[in-house]
Amino acid sequence: MHEMSLAEGVLQIIEDAARSQGFTKVKTVFLEIGQLASVEVEAMRFCFDVVLNGSIAEGAKLEIVSLPGSGWCMKCATTVPIVEQYGACPQCGSYQVQPVGGTEMRVKELEVE
């Protein structure tokens, strides 16, 4: 959806961490992206390369961990796996499913030196 802004968000987080943790080179960036987070991973990779150019993370590898989607179905009163937001419950077909996992967009960790 707006992968450029997200990539810039990642760079800001890296720069904040570089100041507080005192590193000068980032070798690998580990992201956790939920399956329900509306992020196009390929677009993210492209933007990532562009945004990180000229920064301390230029040339860093991008590792994306995909987290599965899950939701709380009101009717079944249980957690069910879901593959799209606002989709139907795979058990009962109800649309009253509240996503509880898989919406994450997080910088997990950095490999630095």
Next chain:
Amino acid sequence: MCTTCGCGTGEVKIEGQEAHVHEDGTAHSHVPHEHATEVGKKYRHVHETHQHAHEDHEHSHEHPHDHDHLHFGLGAAHSHVPGMTQARMVQIERDILSKNNDYAAQNRALFEKRGILALNLVSSPGSGKTTLLVRSIIELKQSIPLAVIEGDQQTLNDAERIRATGAPAIQINTGKGCHLDAHMVGQALLKIPLPDESLLFIENVGNLVCPSAFDLGEAYKVAILSVTEGEDKPLKYPDMFHAARLMLLNKCDLLPYLNFDVALAEENARRVNPSIEIIRVSATTGEGLADWLAWIAREREAIAAERQENMQALKHGMANLEDNLAAVQG
């Protein structure tokens, strides 16, 4: 440059913050980067890179990606990288949008402190947002202090339309960007007169995708859907209708000429957001406008009541402290 929606930054302009040109011919504006001087240089490089990337945009899909990490996270590499020498791992665990959310929290704190109702108006282009806004302002401006922040990719047209009503307005041009973010709004807030307990409309960029993810610090998002669009828009763009508190179904005066199923559109909106409120309006005829204005009045009253309550609590606390002080002084 975002391969999905064309989103990017580096060309944001807020009225009153002019761009300037250097001797070597490079032009840039000193608008709102969140970063002060020391980081500023680095950002300029980044932006220059954007330009190149943009030109190369079409090649992006051929860009060779390293696919041997596709199953990363299933194995031991999740937290340990083989061959690690001087390198070390730094745990971050921060949400990618945390920076925007920090700015949004600052805006929200300002609004709460001063009892301002801020509404983030979102829709696709051409839904009649600005016309509806102009009409609403004409009805409200005698009784309520209000102001407008206008977001568009280019032109000052919308802010000029708003100012023609006599209401203060400031235009943000997002340049390549596809949405307003909380920092842009924070900058605009510095430039617009906003009395206590006033009403702030933030008209977002016409886009049903990206603005849904960017909190501006508003009290609510208000989604505008016009009956000249499809009934299935809430299903096609669920994030936006899920994020909105209220949906205004606009251009209802045209219903006799269209095959638009109002009940179906409303059902679709409730499917992605069971608690969404819906008001049918026409900015042209004024139909439903009274309901929309009543909704605004209700929300303003709630905010004003909360502010009074907070002030009473503070005064009460202050009185207690003064009593304590008096007791100590004896």
